Amino acid sequence: MADQPSIIALLGAAGVGKTTMLGALEAELRAQGHAPQRVECGDLLAAPFPPLLLVDEADRIEDAVLATLARENCVAVLAALPGFAARLAELPHRLVRLHGLQEEEVPGYVAARLATLGLPADRIASAALSALGEASAGVPRRLNVLIGSSLFMAEMDGVPQATPSHVQAAAQMHVLPEHGPEHGPEHGPEPGPEPAHAASPDPLPGPALAEPGPQPGQVLMLPPEAAAPDMPPPRRRMGWIAFGLAGLAAAAGGLALFTLVERPSPPPPTTSGSASGPATEPAAEIRIAGPDAVMPVGARPDATLSNATLSDAAISDAAMPAQVASSGSLPATALSGAALPGTDMPAADPPGAAMPAEPEATRAFPPLPQRPASRIVLTYPRGDAAAAGRGAELAQRLRQGGATVAAPFPVSAGAEADALRYFFIEDREAAQAIAAAAGRAPTELRLGEVPDGAPLPRPGTLEWAVSAAPTAAARDGEPAPPPAATDLARPAASQPPDGTVVEASAWPAPVELAWTGTEQGEARCCFVEILGLAADATWQEVFAGNAEAAGRHRLRLAEPMDYAWRVLRLSREGPRYVAGPWSHFTLRQAAP
Amino acid sequence: MRRPAWLALALAAVLAGCAAPPAAFRPAPSQSAQSRPAAPRPPPPLHDVAAAWSFSVTQDSCTARIVHPDATLTVAAGPQAQVDFVALGTEAAPRILRLAFRGPEGAWWRTMHARGAEGAGVTQPLSAATERRVRALLAGGTLTYSRPRDEPLRVTLPDAGVSGRDWFGCLGRLERE
Numbered sequence: 001m002a003d004q005p006s007i008i009a010l011l012g013a014a015g016v017g018k019t020t021m022l023g024a025l026e027a028e029l030r031a032q033g034h035a036p037q038r039v040e041c042g043d044l045l046a047a048p049f050p051p052l053l054l055v056d057e058a059d060r061i062e063d064a065v066l067a068t069l070a071r072e073n074c075v076a077v078l079a080a081l082p083g084f085a086a087r088l089a090e091l092p093h094r095l096v097r098l099h100g101l102q103e104e105e106v107p108g109y110v111a112a113r114l115a116t117l118g119l120p121a122d123r124i125a126s127a128a129l130s131a132l133g134e135a136s137a138g139v140p141r142r143l144n145v146l147i148g149s150s151l152f153m154a155e156m157d158g159v160p161q162a163t164p165s166h167v168q169a170a171a172q173m174h175v176l177p178e179h180g181p182e183h184g185p186e187h188g189p190e191p192g193p194e195p196a197h198a199a200s201p202d203p204l205p206g207p208a209l210a211e212p213g214p215q216p217g218q219v220l221m222l223p224p225e226a227a228a229p230d231m232p233p234p235r236r237r238m239g240w241i242a243f244g245l246a247g248l249a250a251a252a253g254g255l256a257l258f259t260l261v262e263r264p265s266p267p268p269p270t271t272s273g274s275a276s277g278p279a280t281e282p283a284a285e286i287r288i289a290g291p292d293a294v295m296p297v298g299a300r301p302d303a304t305l306s307n308a309t310l311s312d313a314a315i316s317d318a319a320m321p322a323q324v325a326s327s328g329s330l331p332a333t334a335l336s337g338a339a340l341p342g343t344d345m346p347a348a349d350p351p352g353a354a355m356p357a358e359p360e361a362t363r364a365f366p367p368l369p370q371r372p373a374s375r376i377v378l379t380y381p382r383g384d385a386a387a388a389g390r391g392a393e394l395a396q397r398l399r400q401g402g403a404t405v406a407a408p409f410p411v412s413a414g415a416e417a418d419a420l421r422y423f424f425i426e427d428r429e430a431a432q433a434i435a436a437a438a439g440r441a442p443t444e445l446r447l448g449e450v451p452d453g454a455p456l457p458r459p460g461t462l463e464w465a466v467s468a469a470p471t472a473a474a475r476d477g478e479p480a481p482p483p484a485a486t487d488l489a490r491p492a493a494s495q496p497p498d499g500t501v502v503e504a505s506a507w508p509a510p511v512e513l514a515w516t517g518t519e520q521g522e523a524r525c526c527f528v529e530i531l532g533l534a535a536d537a538t539w540q541e542v543f544a545g546n547a548e549a550a551g552r553h554r555l556r557l558a559e560p561m562d563y564a565w566r567v568l569r570l571s572r573e574g575p576r577y578v579a580g581p582w583s584h585f586t587l588r589q590a591a592p
Numbered sequence: 593m594r595r596p597a598w599l600a601l602a603l604a605a606v607l608a609g610c611a612a613p614p615a616a617f618r619p620a621p622s623q624s625a626q627s628r629p630a631a632p633r634p635p636p637p638l639h640d641v642a643a644a645w646s647f648s649v650t651q652d653s654c655t656a657r658i659v660h661p662d663a664t665l666t667v668a669a670g671p672q673a674q675v676d677f678v679a680l681g682t683e684a685a686p687r688i689l690r691l692a693f694r695g696p697e698g699a700w701w702r703t704m705h706a707r708g709a710e711g712a713g714v715t716q717p718l719s720a721a722t723e724r725r726v727r728a729l730l731a732g733g734t735l736t737y738s739r740p741r742d743e744p745l746r747v748t749l750p751d752a753g754v755s756g757r758d759w760f761g762c763l764g765r766l767e768r769e
Contacts, residue, residue: 406761545648
C-alpha cells in the first residue's frame with residue numbers, strides 16, 4: 001500500500017454525488033482521527049500540500065499543480081468530471097467512477113427523497129417513477145429537481161399525486177438556457193470546463209438526503225439546484241425592485257429630519273447633558289429643540305452636523321437594524337450582572353473594575369447590569385464524537401445553571417486537557433464561579449491567548465475547551481495574573497448626552513454614539529453595548545459589537561424606545577478592560 | 593515513491609466504506625468516461641496585505657466584518673435564515689466579481705453579484721455547508737477578491753480567535769430559531 005499512487009480520482013457527471021461522497025469521506029476520516037484538508041475548488045489548490053487532501057471540482061487544478069501533487073508524499077482524493085481522467089493519463093493514479101442510479105434503484109431513491117421532504121410516498125404515482133428515471137438519467141441532482149417540479153405541477157393541477165404527464169411537463173420546464181440574465185458579460189462566465197456545474201458548487205443540492213426539506217403543508221418550490229443558487233429568485237428580485245422604487249420615492253420626498261430634544265421632564269439632566277456644547281444655529285436638516293440650549297446634534301460638541309454626518313452612506317453596515325422584541329432570545333442572566341442562578345458567581349465588581357454609581361438621570365430606569373455577563377464558548381476537537389458529546393452534555397449542564405452557552409464549536413487544534421480560559425484579568429473570578437457551578441472542574445483554569453491580528457473578545461467571554469480524552473485531576477493552571485501597573489482610563493459617553501431625547505423621522509434611525517477617554521488611533525479599543533427597554537420593563541440587548549473607531553460608533557436603531565448604552569475599553573496589556581458608565585437616551589418618532 | 597502507509601490504509605478502508613452505500617442508491621460502475629478536460633489558467637499576480645476582524649450582534653442578526661484598506665467583506669446573518677456575503681472594493685475599484693478563500697480549515701469560492709452601492713454579494717442559506725464556510729473563514733487564511741480590471745487582491749486573514757467562535761454562536765441561535 002505504501003507504493004500506491006497518491007492521487008485517487010473520484011469521477012462522475014455533475015449532480016451524481018461526488019461532493020456528497022467527498023463530504024461523507026471527510027466525516028469518516030475525521031471520525032477516525034485524521035485531519036484532511038478540504039478544498040472546494042481545485043483552482044485554490046497550491047503547494048505545500050497537507051498529508052491528506054480532499055479536493056472538489058478538481059477539473060480546475062492547473063496542470064503544473066497536478067504534476068507537483070502527484071510527486072508529493074501525500075494522499076489526495078480529487079472529485080472531478082469524467083473528462084478529468086485524460087489529464088491523469090501520464091500520472092500515477094487510481095480511478096473511482098460514480099454513475100447515476102439504475103432504473104430499479106429509482107423508486108427507493110424517490111421514496112427516500114419524499115420522506116426527507118416530509119411527504120407521503122404516494123404523492124408520486126408509481127407509474128411516474130419510470131418517467132422520473134428516464135428524464136433524470138438516474139442523476140440524483142436532476143432527480144431531485146424533477147421530483148420537486150413534478151409535485152409543483154401536480155399542485156398547479158389541483159391533484160394530490162404527480163403522474164407521468166406532470167413529470168414530462170416538469171422536464172420540459174427545465175429546458176432552460178445555461179445562463180440567466182444575471183450572467184451577462186459584466187460578470188463573465190465562471191472559468192472552468194462546465195459552467196452549469198461551476199455555478200452550483202454548493203453541496204447542498206445533490207442527493208443530500210439528510211438535508212431538511214419543506215415541511216408538510218408547505219407549498220413546494222423548486223429545490224435550490226433548479227436555478228443557479230447565487231441568483232435571487234424572481235420574487236425576491238421583484239422585492240428589490242420595489243424596495244429601490246420605494247427608496248427613490250423616499251429620497252424625492254425630502255431629507256429625513258433628525259431632531260434631538262433635551263429631555264423636558266425628570267429625570268433631571270446630568271452635567272454632560274446640560275452643558276453639552278456651545279449654542280449654535282441648527283443646521284437646515286436638523287431641528288434642535290429644548291428649553292434653552294440649542295446644539296448641533298449627533299456630533300461632537302465642537303462639530304457642526306451636516307447631512308453627510310447622518311446620511312445613509314455614513315452609517316456602518318455592521319450596525320444592522322435591531323428589533324427589540326418583547327420576547328428577547330437572550331436569557332435575562334446574559335444581560336444581568338447579578339449572580340447566575342445556581343452558581344456562586346459574585347455580583348460584585350471584580351477588582352480593578354469598579355463601576356461608578358448610576359447617574360442621577362437614570363434612576364427612573366430599571367437597574368442595569370454592571371459587570372459584563374459571562375458567555376461561554378465551548379470547543380471540542382473536530383471529528384471527535386465522544387468529545388462532542390461531552391461538550392454537549394457540559395453545555396446543557398451550564399445552561400441549566402443559567403449560563404449563556406453557545407453550541408459547541410469544532411476546532412482543528414484541540415486542547416490537550418480540558419481547559420477553561422478567560423481572556424481578561426477581570427473575568428477570572430467569573431471563570432472560577434462557572435467552573436464551580438458546572439460541577440466538573442476543568443483541568444486547567446488559565447488566561448487564554450488571543451492570536452495576533454484577532455480582536456480582543458467581548459468582555460465576559462470564557463472558553464471551555466473540551467479535550468479528546470477526559471482528564472481527571474483538576475488544577476488551577478496558573479496563578480492569578482498580577483494586577484496591571486497602571487489604571488485604564490474609563491470611557492465616558494458624550495453623544496447623545498445622557499438623558500436626551502432623540503427624534504427621528506426615518507426608520508431605522510441613524511444614530512451616532514461618541515465618547516471620550518480613549519485615544520485617537522487606538523485601534524479596536526472599544527466594545528459597545530446597547531440595551532433597549534422593552535415593553536415589559538426589562539432591558540434587552542439591542543446591539544453588542546466592536547466599535548468602528550476609538551471614539552465613536554454609528555448604527556441604526558429600529559424602534560422608538562428608551563436606550564441605555566456604554567463603552568467597554570479593552571487593552572491587550574493584561575489583558576484587561578474597564579466599563580464606562582451607562583448613558584441613556586430616548587429615541588422617538590418626530591412629529592410630522 | 594514512499595507514502596505514509598497508515599494513511600493509505602486508512603483511506604482505502606474509508607473509500608471502501610463510502611463506495612458501498614445502501615443498495616438502493618449505489619452508483620453503478622462503468623468503464624465509459626466522458627472527455628471534458630479543463631484548460632489550465634495561469635495564476636494571477638497577487639500581493640499580500642493583512643485585514644482586521646470586527647464583530648457585532650443584535651437580537652436577530654449577526655455581523656462580521658473583514659476590513660482592509662482596499663476591500664471590506666461583510667458577513668451578515670439574520671433575521672432570515674440566510675447568510676449574506678457582501679464585498680465592497682475601494683471607490684476607484686468598487687466591483688468584486690469573485691471571492692475565494694483558502695485556509696487551514698478549508699477552501700471555497702463564490703461568484704458575487706452586483707448590488708449597486710453596496711458592492712457585490714451573494715446570499716447563502718443558513719445551512720451546514722454555509723456554516724462550514726464561515727467557520728473556515730473564522731480560522732483565518734487567504735481571501736482573494738477578483739476584480740474586473742485590477743489584479744486580484746489577496747488579503748491575509750488572521751484567525752479570529754475566541755471572538756469569532758463567540759460570534760459564531762449567534763449564527764447557531766439564528767439557525768435554531
